[in-house]
Amino acid sequence: MNDALAVLQKYWKHNSFRSLQNEIIESVLQGQDTFAVLPTGGGKSVCFQVPALLNKGICLVISPLVALMKDQVANLQLKGIKAIALTGGIRSEEMIDLLDNCQYGDYKFLYLSPERLQSDWIIDRIKKLPINLITIDEAHCVSQWGHxxxxxxxKISTLKEYFPNTPFLALTASATPRVKTDIIQQLSLEKPILFEKSFSRPNIAYMVFEVEDKLFRVEQVLKKNPEPSIIYVRNRKSTLEIASQLNSLGFKATHYHGGLSSKEKDKNMQAWMQEEVQVIVATNAFGMGIDKPNVKTVIHVQLPENMENYYQEAGRAGRNEEKAFAILLTSPSDIIHAENQFLNSLPDKKFLNLMYVKLCNYFQIAYGEGIDEQFTFNLNQFCIKYKFPTLKTYAAMQFLDRQGVITLSQEFSEKITLQFTIPSKEVIRYMSLNPNDEEIILAILRTYPGIYEMQTAFNLQLVAKKSNHNEAQVHAVLNKLKEKNIVEYQSKNNDTTLVFNEIREDERTINRVSKHLEHQNQLKKTQLESVIEYISNKDTCKSQLILNYFGEKNTEDCGHCSYCITHKIKKKDSKNLAQEIVTLLKQGDLNSREIQNKTNSSTEDVFSVLQDLLENNIILVQPNNTYTLRL
Incomplete structure (x- = not known):
């Protein structure tokens, strides 16, 4: 273990491993199939990166999260460790070059999406590589009961045939007992050693509050806890709206979602990481690879889709082990809204087939063609053209993405088209007069030989790589050439890239994947029911509800969640509070927040007494949500 610790100190600058990391690494180094369930923030990547660096050969990492793969590859490269990722949208010729690099270039990590294993030629190439460890990240994806x-x-289990002596390491942050059993079976793990960290986070107070005015409660929480905070919302529009509202209230806030450019994402994230702002309002696109220890509060203002996502997002609070808060704000209409948003937007087979056919027509893909074709895509425009409901269409596309039929990237990208408008001899003359631009122009001409004849789709990253320049330098040369009328250069920003992973076969394609559709729809309904149970249950500790969901039984009350606090603190005598409210309403109408402030009572106590007064016909609710005495 001293060797492993030395690697950790050399590359990660840590002097000790986190809980269970060293045991997992030791198991892998002994050649054992290993299964680790480490809740978010547990440091899963170290568990395969350290043993892979200690052994000769390459670590194969299978993950569905393109952004996380790119992030890990970038971080490894910064440490001087050679790593490659085969993600969607890479052409076959480019993949051949990358796999050649793995075979002959002393690389240590090869990341790929599971869909890549569908290609027999890729498996044939992988079989020839000196694989020392096969890591399956997000292993819950192998189970039909996973989220x-x-x-x-x-397909991953077939790798056992080719690498019988290579250990498999399955990693996930959240898995119910049923999912854990399924993972072991589906991956054909041989007598795996299971490492499981408790899902208990004793320093996090899980709070569920039913409120009329969510923004007001957010304001109260942030004033009371001025440390770094995350607010999770369900859509991009809400990130900007809530961040703007918080800024107008005097808080420093920024926003984050998948549609921002890489530059905006980095800028906003760094402002929050460096605590130039207190709050980042984000969709679930925010969080992968983020490990900020001193997050004090994570607030959800809308219901999450499932308890797995909620646990991971809430778990970004309090990683420094100090007391932190995971707060979920609800209102009476949230359950109805969630059912409308999640359940009514679940696609059936008929809609899935129609949407897929229209999608192929939209991009003019002929029957039997389309494999590896990549397009920029605007969901709203597509839905408007075919009069499709947006949420249902997006859910259908996500399903096809998970089935590997398409790859839908929510990362910001830039579509560039380019054409040289002067003869080749004039371009050569320009290069001789501008030698600093020569490498970039030559890289363009060698990569796109038809660029004199037509507007050509242009891969900025590829040209930057081939010319040994960064993307900003390539941009600068393109702008210069455009100003001198040497090229026609168009750049269009978009936030979605769509890749077709197989040929178009219409009903044959949909019939093959639709067998999973009904099961997945039913699973989503069950998962939403678990979320509703979590917010509705008034008789159980919130921490216990979470632990029970993940299979941990016989747990004790945490003592500091919203349930425990209301039972620990002696409630104000309801008769006295009712009389106090009646006295206040004699002086004038009040809303619930004003009553709460004037009586110095908890929200729960006030709502309980107001409900009694309403049922006994002592008070009325006005159209403007104020309470008044009955005459």
């Missing part, structure tokens, strides 16, 4: 099942994961 993000992907059939492509079922």
């Amino acid at each position: 993000d099942f992907r059939p492509a994961y079922l």
Whole structure:
């Protein structure tokens, strides 16, 4: 273990491992199939990166999270460790070059999406590599009972045939008992050693509050806890709206979602990481690879889709082990809204087939064609053209993405088209007069030989790589050429890239994948029911509800969640509070917040007494949500 610790100190600058990391690493180094359930923030990547660096050969990492793969590859490269990722949208010729680099270039890590294992030629190439460890990240995706099942994961077990002596390491942050059993079976793990960290986070107070005015409660929480905070919302529009509202209230806030450019994402994230702002309002696109220890509060203002996502997002609070808060704000209409948003937008087979056919027509893909074709995509425009409901269409596309039929990237990208408008001899003359631009122009001409004849789609990253320059330098040269009328250069920003992973076969394609659709729809309904149970249950400790969901039984009350606090603190005598409210209403109408402030009572106590007064016909609710005495 001293060697492993030395690697940790050399590359990660840590002097000790986190809980269970060293045991997992030791198991892998002994050649054992290993299964680790480490809740968010547990440091899963170190568990495969350290043993891979200690052994000769390459670590194969299978993950569905493109952004996380790119992030890990970038971080490894910064440490001087050679790593490659085969993600969606990479052409076959480019993949061949990358796999050649793995075979002959002394690389240590090869990341790929599970869909890549659908290609026999890729498996044939992988078979020839000196694989020292096969890591399956987000291993819950292999289970039909997991919250993000992907059939492509079922292909992973075939690697056992080619690498019988290579250890498998399955990693996940959240898995119910049923999912854990399924993972072991589906991956064909041989007598795996199971490492499981408790899902208990004793320093986090899980709070569920039913409120009329969510923004007001957010304001109260942030004033009381001025440390770094995350607010999770369900859509991009809400990130900007709530961040703007908080800024107008005097808080420093920024926002984050998948549609921002890489530059905006980095800028906003760094402002929050460096505590130039207190709050970041984000969709669930925010969080992967983020490990900020001193997050004090994580607030959800809308219901999450499932308890797995909620646990991971809430768990970004309090990683420094100091007291922190995971707060979920609800209102009476949230359950109805969630059912409308999640359940009514679940696609059936008929809609899935129609949407897929229209999608192929939209991009003019002929029957039997389309594999590896990549397009920029605007969901709203597509839905308007075919009069499709947006949420249902997006859910259908997500399903096809998980089935590997398409790859839908929510990362910001930039579509560039380019054409040289002067003869080749004039371009050569320009290069001789501008030698600093020569490498970039040559890289363009060698990569796109038809660029004199037509507007050509242009891969900025590829040209930057081939010319040994960064993207900003390539941009600068393109702008200069455009100003001198040497090229026609168009750049269009978009926030979604769509890749077709197989040929178009219409009903044959949909019939093959639709067998999973009904099961997945039913699973989503069950998962939403678990979320509703979590917010509605008034008789159980919130921490216990979470632990029970993940299979941990016989747990004690945490003592500091919203349930425990209301039972620990002696409630104000309801008769006295009722009389106090009646006395206040004799002086004038008040809303619940004003009553709460004037009586110095908890929200729960006030709502309970107001309900009694309403049922006994002592008070009325006005159209403007104020309470008044009955005459």
